[in-house]
Amino acid sequence: MKAQPEPLPDHLRALVGQSVDDVDTPALVVDLDAVNRNMQRMVEFAAKHRLRLRPHGKAHKSALFGRLQLQAGAVGLCAQTVAEAEALGAGGINDVLISNEVLSVPKLRRVAALAHQLYTRGGRLSLAVDSGEGIERLAQAMVLTRAVIDVYIEIDIGQGRCGVAPDERAVTLARQLAGRSSLRFAGLQAYHGGAQHLRTVAERHAAIVEAAEKVNAVRRLLEAAGLPADVVTGAGTGTFAHEAASGAWTEIQPGSFMFMDVDYLRNERDPAQPQFEPALFIKSQVISLADDHAVCDAGHKSHAIDSGLPEVQALPGQAPLRFANGGDEHGVLHPEHTADEDGPLSHLPALGEAVWLIPGHCDPTVNLHSHYVVVRGGLAAGRVEAIAPVEARGVW
Amino acid sequence: MKAQPEPLPDHLRALVGQSVDDVDTPALVVDLDAVNRNMQRMVEFAAKHRLRLRPHGKAHKSALFGRLQLQAGAVGLCAQTVAEAEALGAGGINDVLISNEVLSVPKLRRVAALAHQLYTRGGRLSLAVDSGEGIERLAQAMVLTRAVIDVYIEIDIGQGRCGVAPDERAVTLARQLAGRSSLRFAGLQAYHGGAQHLRTVAERHAAIVEAAEKVNAVRRLLEAAGLPADVVTGAGTGTFAHEAASGAWTEIQPGSFMFMDVDYLRNERDPAQPQFEPALFIKSQVISLADDHAVCDAGHKSHAIDSGLPEVQALPGQAPLRFANGGDEHGVLHPEHTADEDGPLSHLPALGEAVWLIPGHCDPTVNLHSHYVVVRGGLAAGRVEAIAPVEARGVW
Numbered sequence: 096m097k098a099q100p101e102p103l104p105d106h107l108r109a110l111v112g113q114s115v116d117d118v119d120t121p122a123l124v125v126d127l128d129a130v131n132r133n134m135q136r137m138v139e140f141a142a143k144h145r146l147r148l149r150p151h152g153k154a155h156k157s158a159l160f161g162r163l164q165l166q167a168g169a170v171g172l173c174a175q176t177v178a179e180a181e182a183l184g185a186g187g188i189n190d191v192l193i194s195n196e197v198l199s200v201p202k203l204r205r206v207a208a209l210a211h212q213l214y215t216r217g218g219r220l221s222l223a224v225d226s227g228e229g230i231e232r233l234a235q236a237m238v239l240t241r242a243v244i245d246v247y248i249e250i251d252i253g254q255g256r257c258g259v260a261p262d263e264r265a266v267t268l269a270r271q272l273a274g275r276s277s278l279r280f281a282g283l284q285a286y287h288g289g290a291q292h293l294r295t296v297a298e299r300h301a302a303i304v305e306a307a308e309k310v311n312a313v314r315r316l317l318e319a320a321g322l323p324a325d326v327v328t329g330a331g332t333g334t335f336a337h338e339a340a341s342g343a344w345t346e347i348q349p350g351s352f353m354f355m356d357v358d359y360l361r362n363e364r365d366p367a368q369p370q371f372e373p374a375l376f377i378k379s380q381v382i383s384l385a386d387d388h389a390v391c392d393a394g395h396k397s398h399a400i401d402s403g404l405p406e407v408q409a410l411p412g413q414a415p416l417r418f419a420n421g422g423d424e425h426g427v428l429h430p431e432h433t434a435d436e437d438g439p440l441s442h443l444p445a446l447g448e449a450v451w452l453i454p455g456h457c458d459p460t461v462n463l464h465s466h467y468v469v470v471r472g473g474l475a476a477g478r479v480e481a482i483a484p485v486e487a488r489g490v491w
Numbered sequence: 492m493k494a495q496p497e498p499l500p501d502h503l504r505a506l507v508g509q510s511v512d513d514v515d516t517p518a519l520v521v522d523l524d525a526v527n528r529n530m531q532r533m534v535e536f537a538a539k540h541r542l543r544l545r546p547h548g549k550a551h552k553s554a555l556f557g558r559l560q561l562q563a564g565a566v567g568l569c570a571q572t573v574a575e576a577e578a579l580g581a582g583g584i585n586d587v588l589i590s591n592e593v594l595s596v597p598k599l600r601r602v603a604a605l606a607h608q609l610y611t612r613g614g615r616l617s618l619a620v621d622s623g624e625g626i627e628r629l630a631q632a633m634v635l636t637r638a639v640i641d642v643y644i645e646i647d648i649g650q651g652r653c654g655v656a657p658d659e660r661a662v663t664l665a666r667q668l669a670g671r672s673s674l675r676f677a678g679l680q681a682y683h684g685g686a687q688h689l690r691t692v693a694e695r696h697a698a699i700v701e702a703a704e705k706v707n708a709v710r711r712l713l714e715a716a717g718l719p720a721d722v723v724t725g726a727g728t729g730t731f732a733h734e735a736a737s738g739a740w741t742e743i744q745p746g747s748f749m750f751m752d753v754d755y756l757r758n759e760r761d762p763a764q765p766q767f768e769p770a771l772f773i774k775s776q777v778i779s780l781a782d783d784h785a786v787c788d789a790g791h792k793s794h795a796i797d798s799g800l801p802e803v804q805a806l807p808g809q810a811p812l813r814f815a816n817g818g819d820e821h822g823v824l825h826p827e828h829t830a831d832e833d834g835p836l837s838h839l840p841a842l843g844e845a846v847w848l849i850p851g852h853c854d855p856t857v858n859l860h861s862h863y864v865v866v867r868g869g870l871a872a873g874r875v876e877a878i879a880p881v882e883a884r885g886v887w
Contacts, residue, residue, distance in 0.1 A: 106597060119597045121887055153819065175820045195820065196778040196786075198843045201502060201515045225779050228842045256817050257779040257786050288818060382592040383621050383653040390592075390653050395797045395855045396885065401816075420797075421652050422684060423549065423855050424571050424591065446624045447594045459791045459819050463858070463885055489792065489859055489885070491517055 107466055107482045115470050115477040120380045120449070121397040123464035125354070127471050127480055129374035130163070133353050136369035138168040141347065144339040149192060149328060151350030152179050154458050156487035157467065158186020160353065173328075173348045177202045177209070178490035180220065184209050186486070189218025192247065192328065194284055194348065196229055196257055197222060202491075203236035206244070214242035221245035223284040225259045230271050230278065237277035245281035246272050247328065250313055252306035254289040261309035262316070269322040282326030285310050286348065291333030292358055292402070296365045303337035310343040332359055336367035354457040358402035375460070376408060376474065377452040379426065381444050389416075389428040389443045391450045396423050398452060399459035405452035410475045414442040418452065426452070462488045503862055503878045511866050511873040516776045516845070517793040519860035521750070523867050523876055525770035526559070529749050532765035534564040537743065540735040545588060545724060547746030548575050550854050552883035553863065554582020556749065569744045573598045573605070574886035576616065580605050582882070585614025588643065588724065590680055590744060592625055592653055593618060598887075599632035602640070610638035617641035619680040621655045626667050626674065633673035641677035642668055643724065646709055648702035650685040657705035658712070665718040678722030681706050682744065687729030688754055688798070692761045699733035706739040728755055732763035752853040754798035771856070772804060772870060773848040775822065777840050785812075785824040785839045787846045792819050794848060795855030801848035806871045810838040814848065822848070858884045 110118060118124065141148035150164045153175035161172045161183045171190030174180040180191045191213065197203055210220040224230050224246055237244060248268045251258030259265050265283070272280040290302035310327055317324050328346040330338035332355075338344040351359055354375035364370065379393035398405050400420070407416040407428065415431035428450065430442030444450055451474055454460035461467075466484055470477040506514060514520065537544035546560045549571035557568045557579045567586030570576040576587045587609065593599055606616040620626050620642055633640060644664045647654030655661050661679070668676040686698035706723055713720050724742040726734035728751075734740040747755055750771035760766065775789035794801050796816070803812040803824065811827035824846065826838035840846055847870055850856035857863075862880055866873040 119595050119887075198778045199515050199776060199788075226842055229778075232843075251781065255781075255784065256821055256823060260781070380595060382594045382625075385647065385651075385656070388651065392595075392887070395795060396858050396887075399791060400797055401791045401819075423797075423858070425652055427652060446622055447628075462792050462819070465885055489861055491515075491788070491792075 103466065103482060103484070110468065110479045111482060113479050115474060115479065116449070118378055118468050118479065120378050121393040122378045122468050123461065123466070124376045124378050124468045124470055124474070126374045126376070126474065126477070127469050128473070129372050130160070130353055133355070133371045133374055134164060134167045136371065137349065137352050140369050142168070146339055146344065147346040149173050149346050149348050150353065151175070151194070151348045152183055154350030154353060154461070156182065156461055156485050157483055158183055158188065158486060159481070159483040161186060161188045170346070173350070176487065176491045177205050179487040181205065181209055182486035184213055189213055189216050192221035194223050194247070194286065194328070196225055196249070198229060198232060200232065200236070203232055204239070206233070207236040207240050210237065210244040211240040211242040219245055221247060221281055223247045223249040224268065225249045225257055227268065227271055230268065230275070234275045234278055240277070243277055243279050246278045247281050247284040247326070249284040250309065252285050252309045253287045253302060256288065258284070261313045265313045266316050266320045266322065269317055269320065273322060280322060282324040282328065283310065283313060284329060285327055285344070286329040286331065287334065288331065291331045292362060293333070294361065295363045299334050299365070300337050303334050303341060307338070307341035307343040314343070332371070333362055336365055340367065351457050356402070356457040356460070357406050357453050357455045360453070373408070373453050375454060375457050377405065377454060377460070379450045379452060381446050381448050381450060384443060384446050387429070390421060391426045391428055392424065393426050393452055394422050394424045396463060398454040399456050399463065401459060402456035405454050408451040408453050408474070410451060413444065416444070416450070461485055464488065499862065499878060499880070506864065506875045506878060509875050511870060511875060512845070514774055514864050514875065516774050517789040518774045518864050519857065519862070520772045520774050520864045520866055520870070522770045522772070522870065522873070523865050524869070525768050526556070526749055529751070529767045529770060530560060530563045532767065533745065533748050536765050538564070542735055542740065543742040545569050545742050545744050546749065547571070547590070547744045548579055550746030550749060550857070552578065552857055552881050553879055554579055554584065554882060555877070555879040557582060557584045566742070569746070572883065572887045573601050575883040577601065577605055578882035580609055585609055585612050588617040590619050590643070590682065590724070592621055592645065594625060594628060596628065596632070599628055600635070602629070603632040603636050606633065606640040607636040607638040615641055617643060617677055619643045619645040620664065621645045621653055623664065623667055626664065626671070630671045630674055636673070639673055639675050642674045643677055643680040643722070645680040646705065648681050648705045649683045649698060652684065654680070657709045661709045662712050662716045662718065665713055665716065669718060676718060678720040678724065679706065679709060680725060681723055681740070682725040682727065683730065684727065687727045688758060689729070690757065691759045695730050695761070696733050699730050699737060703734070703737035703739040710739070728767070729758055732761055736763065747853050750853040752798070752856070753802050753849050753851045756849070769804070769849045771850060771853050773801065773850060773856070775846045775848060777842050777844050777846060780839060780842050783825070786817060787822045787824055788820065789822050789848055790818050790820045792859060794850040795852050795859065797855060798852035801850050804847040804849050804870070806847060809840065812840070812846070857881055860884065
């Protein structure tokens with residue numbers, strides 16, 4: 096459901112140029128220096144492996160970060176929802192792939208309108224499909240435009256979610272596309288979401304080797320049918336080095352590498368990948384202090400816990416803390432070390448003191464916030480560089 | 492972080508008066524008939540037990556539902572954040588209790604401004620405190636107004652989150668309040684969040700019996716100090732019948748009873764409580780169909796899973812489905828029964844078919860959406876009565 100970006104509240108506008116200390120809590124804070132370093136590492140990886148880089152906008156849901164990625168060398172952006180694609184398009188990004196199925200007729204009308212808009216700007220919109228019904232409905236919606244939309248056939252390479260089975264059924268869909276003048280068969284969408292957080296490098300490697308066999312099988316079937324897949328697009332932050340090594344993909348779609356999160360930081364480090372650093376934080380503060388714990392003002396409304404709880408990022412001089420679930424509006428903080436002669440209280444932060452959290456999962460955490468507070472110069476002594484809207488949060 | 496309500500997108504405005512079938516997905520749909528029945532049951536309970544009813548606005552985050560509750564007989568509303576209180580105040584609700592600690596100086600300035608606004612309208616704002624520092628900062632902020640704010644001392648009665656220990660320390664805070672002309676000691680905030688989802692009636696009963704002893708101990712200490720607590724406020728949807736039976740509370744703060752959710756529906760039914768029915772749903776639709784599963788367009792962006800996954804609400808004629816985690820934008824649906832001669836596919840919904848979900852936890856689910864689609868006449872054949880903004884979603 097598309098909505099206009101929320102208006103910028105006055106107290107946020109006043110923050111630009113101020114110290115990070117002045118940011119009220121809870122706030123979604125981005126370390127822009129770290130974002131730029133992460134982006135540079137990914138661009139270098141893609142260039143070295145001669146892969147097109149199409150970062151996933153579902154991670155940041157923001158035209159500002161989309162433009163930053165294009166400027167750094169991305170060929171375009173991915174989106175997971177129509178509203179994300181609209182937000183990226185409205186923000187000046189001309190090449191967007193919705194890597195997901197759209198069946199709703201009202202949404203397909205929006206897809207056609209956006210395809211027309213990007214096409215007349217010299218860009219393109221792409222969409223994934225995995226059913227004949229999806230192709231028919233898309234073609235019906237595209238009748239209202241003179242644009243051409245790029246269509247990727249999504250194949251299920253192991254996740255068991257969306258995607259047609261990696262067999263002749265993919266060829267049937269490609270044939271169906273070939274008969275539609277407003278739809279251009281562009282290639283395969285092949286993403287294995289279930290492999291991203293397999294903890295060991297060996298597990299992730301095995302999953303993508305198996306996935307690559309499926310991709311290659313479908314490629315051969317398509318070539319035999321005279322409908323070759325020009326582009327094979329997929330991969331995420333957990334596995335992209337394996338997709339690169341397989342040679343089966345021509346384009347990668349990682350999203351989380353920009354911000355990172357506790358879940359990705361828990362993966363066994365893959366020496367074949369560049370190392371990314373956490374760049375997205377929740378700034379919270381202590382609102383209650385008991386003998387053995389402190390309570391901060393960040394709970395499920397501030398960070399998503401579908402992939403686990405956040406971790407506390409101790410700044411210089413801060414004792415390590417463990418975050419426990421405190422519900423929607425609270426986090427409960429316990430000292431990591433209590434057996435100290437100073438007693439437990441000495442390890443707890445003071446009332447009003449800032450506590451920085453690394454979210455468990457970046458994408459749905461971003462979705463909870465209307466704005467990013469973009470900071471340069473680090474968390475301890477940084478300054479607010481910009482306030483950026485999360486245009487596509489909570490819209491579809 | 493206060494923001495203006497998001498503008499109503501045109502396609503939502505056009506929905507009023509239309510069939511629920513026309514609601515695009517994913518959408519937060521409220522069955523208003525069920526809400527009104529749940530509200531009536533709670534009002535009758537409170538009246539019978541001579542308890543003031545102050546429903547918790549953290550559940551709905553909406554002035555519309557707040558006004559509905561006042562009209563039904565509530566004495567006022569609770570809020571958990573300053574932004575919720577501001578949204579309720581802006582929506583015409585004059586008596587709001589922020590049942591939470593506020594330490595941030597910018598937020599305390601907003602508290603003072605709202606206290607002034609409600610005071611001059613003949614209403615009142617109340618706030619919970621659990622520290623001397625909190626009282627000092629509040630008094631400092633209130634210097635800028637001539638209003639009086641009601642202050643509740645929060646005591647920890649078993650949850651181990653916010654609240655001062657239930658001993659002489661509460662009296663110390665009450666004495667500190669007595670010396671501040673802009674702060675009025677109004678009573679005790681005593682909520683046991685940890686007891687709400689203990690599964691058996693016996694466990695919930697035992698937790699609240701213990702909590703009531705702590706409340707009564709503090710009441711006696713305050714009386715002995717000449718600072719009696721006029722109001723003791725607390726309780727939630729899981730336990731309020733036990734607080735009522737204890738005689739220690741004068742006011743109850745349930746929130747979820749209006750909407751209900753899978754987590755509350757899993758509690759053993761308490762015959763001392765009225766029975767509430769699910770009234771909040773996610774309308775989703777099937778976007779992908781495989782041999783053994785379907786995929787709908789509702790994931791972590793549509794419903795919160797901190798208290799477990801949603802359940803599928805089968806409408807007449809729909810086969811029962813089991814919801815499995817599909818990530819941020821997807822839900823994976825499996826047939827509940829597969830050993831059928833018709834084969835599994837016959838139990839799966841069709842592409843584009845609507846699938847209705849009961850969220851695991853209502854409060855953070857509401858927080859993900861910009862608007863409620865308010866429906867009368869049921870899910871299968873209802874009509875859209877109103878589109879109501881979730882004014883306080885994602886703001887603090």
